[in-house]
Amino acid sequence: MCLAIPAKVISIEEDKARVDFGEDVLREVDVTLVSAKVGDYVLVHAGYAIQVLDEKEALETLQLWNEILKAEASPINTS
Amino acid sequence: MAEKLTLRNPELAKNIAEKIKEIAPKKETTKICHVCGTHEWTITHFGLRSLLPSNVEVIAGPGCPVCITPASEVDEAIQLAQKGIVVTCFGDVIRVLGSEMSLLDAKARGADVRIVYSVSDAVKMAKKETAKEFVFFAVGFETTAPSTAVEILKKPPENLSFLVSHRVIPPAMKLLVEMKDLSLDGFIAPGHVSTIIGLRAYEEFPKVYGMPVVVAGFEPLDVLFGVYMILKQLKEGKPKLENEYVRAVQWEGNVKAQEIMQKVFDVADGGWRGIGTIPSSKLVVRNEYAVCDAHVKHGVKVERGVDIHHGCRCHLVIIGKIKPTECPLFMKACTPQKPIGACMVSIEGTCRIWQNNKYTSMHYGIFSDAHV
Numbered sequence: 288m289c290l291a292i293p294a295k296v297i298s299i300e301e302d303k304a305r306v307d308f309g310e311d312v313l314r315e316v317d318v319t320l321v322s323a324k325v326g327d328y329v330l331v332h333a334g335y336a337i338q339v340l341d342e343k344e345a346l347e348t349l350q351l352w353n354e355i356l357k358a359e360a361s362p363i364n365t366s
Numbered sequence: 367m368a369e370k371l372t373l374r375n376p377e378l379a380k381n382i383a384e385k386i387k388e389i390a391p392k393k394e395t396t397k398i399c400h401v402c403g404t405h406e407w408t409i410t411h412f413g414l415r416s417l418l419p420s421n422v423e424v425i426a427g428p429g430c431p432v433c434i435t436p437a438s439e440v441d442e443a444i445q446l447a448q449k450g451i452v453v454t455c456f457g458d459v460i461r462v463l464g465s466e467m468s469l470l471d472a473k474a475r476g477a478d479v480r481i482v483y484s485v486s487d488a489v490k491m492a493k494k495e496t497a498k499e500f501v502f503f504a505v506g507f508e509t510t511a512p513s514t515a516v517e518i519l520k521k522p523p524e525n526l527s528f529l530v531s532h533r534v535i536p537p538a539m540k541l542l543v544e545m546k547d548l549s550l551d552g553f554i555a556p557g558h559v560s561t562i563i564g565l566r567a568y569e570e571f572p573k574v575y576g577m578p579v580v581v582a583g584f585e586p587l588d589v590l591f592g593v594y595m596i597l598k599q600l601k602e603g604k605p606k607l608e609n610e611y612v613r614a615v616q617w618e619g620n621v622k623a624q625e626i627m628q629k630v631f632d633v634a635d636g637g638w639r640g641i642g643t644i645p646s647s648k649l650v651v652r653n654e655y656a657v658c659d660a661h662v663k664h665g666v667k668v669e670r671g672v673d674i675h676h677g678c679r680c681h682l683v684i685i686g687k688i689k690p691t692e693c694p695l696f697m698k699a700c701t702p703q704k705p706i707g708a709c710m711v712s713i714e715g716t717c718r719i720w721q722n723n724k725y726t727s728m729h730y731g732i733f734s735d736a737h738v
Binding site: 291317334335 | 373378385404434456484487497516558561562587594608613614615620623626714
């Protein structure tokens with residue numbers, strides 16, 4: 288039930304936003320819980336955006352994964 | 367975003383599985399617990415357990431809100447439906463058994479029970495059908511509770527009230543740690559609950575209990591790296607709180623959502639199906655919003671219900687003590703078509719996930735169906 292799907296914010300009007308889940312699946316979601324702007328990716332759960340996704344952090348995650356695998360004794364500290 | 371970021375790279379998965387084998391403790395069993403139905407889905411669907419050494423176990427804790435909602439609260443919803451009130455709920459909730467029947471059974475007998483995708487759908491229905499009384503049966507953890515709180519704050523229509531059964535996760539994790547016979551070595555904390563409550567909600571686990579905690583996302587690589595990070599902490603003997611899901615989870619969480627929840631809800635002791643009462647684990651509507659509280663408005667209160675039906679082992683599956691296949695009813699008397707135990711009802715229930723993904727997890731390697 289805690290499933291949440293990323294979607295891109297297309298437009299915002301007051302507490303509602305039109306978001307794109309990909310492949311032209313558009314839906315209106317409530318954005319009261321987040322401070323999102325057009326172009327942001329948000330995590331949507333049961334019709335409500337619950338968090339804005341950080342694309343920079345996502346790219347860094349990938350980089351981190353690759354680093355761990357390259358370096359035998361690479362320390363992990365992502366907190 | 368997922369494709370661009372290649373979060374399902376099979377080469378990376380193979381490599382991290384090798385790393386896990388290298389650093390896994392040599393002791394008989396290392397037990398890592400997650401508390402999220404979506405994590406169980408990822409693990410089972412992609413066959414991740416087959417990539418782990420045989421002495422590293424990942425077990426499913428009470429991570430399915432439908433599974434842990436006590437029968438007494440389902441009975442309350444059924445009573446309201448039988449009084450002629452329109453009861454709205456999420457899809458999974460309609461099929462879970464109360465003491466004698468489910469909301470779906472009540473619907474079959476004439477009650478007006480409707481599935482909604484979102485609490486906002488319940489609001490729309492109540493606004494449209496003003497002659498009818500509506501209740502939204504609000505089940506879910508911290509991921510879901512803020513949306514209920516938003517609608518209560520927005521002054522819902524007078525003919526809509528909320529039967530709130532929300533629960534919070536950290537007290538349940540605390541209970542699992544304190545169950546010494548479970549012998550847990552670390553937690554994979556739930557990614558989407560954590561988007562709301564943040565990392566800081568888990569601070570006491572490494573500090574007080576010496577228990578490693580890694581908040582992880584829901585791609586297969588997220589979970590594998592979560593396992594790796596916990597094993598690394600164990601190897602170094604330094605339990606700490608780490609964040610693997612940095613793209614969505616921050617230290618403080620979603621403060622706006624937390625504030626909205628605090629305005630609307632108080633925290634109380636709450637019953638969990640198969641587990642019993644967990645202190646400070648239930649959200650209840652604050653007095654100033656009593657007009658929206660279905661308990662107050664409709665005077666409904668069921669003290670006790672039948673949580674576990676004869677022969678069912680949900681109480682052991684829910685805390686990860688046994689696997690679904692160790693329950694004598696699994697896929698015999700209890701099936702997805704006719705579930706007896708709550709864990710077979712929801713698509714986030716461990717038994718249902720094991721049954722639905724039996725073939726993928728048994729016969730296929732990881733990522734063989736990454737497009738599903």
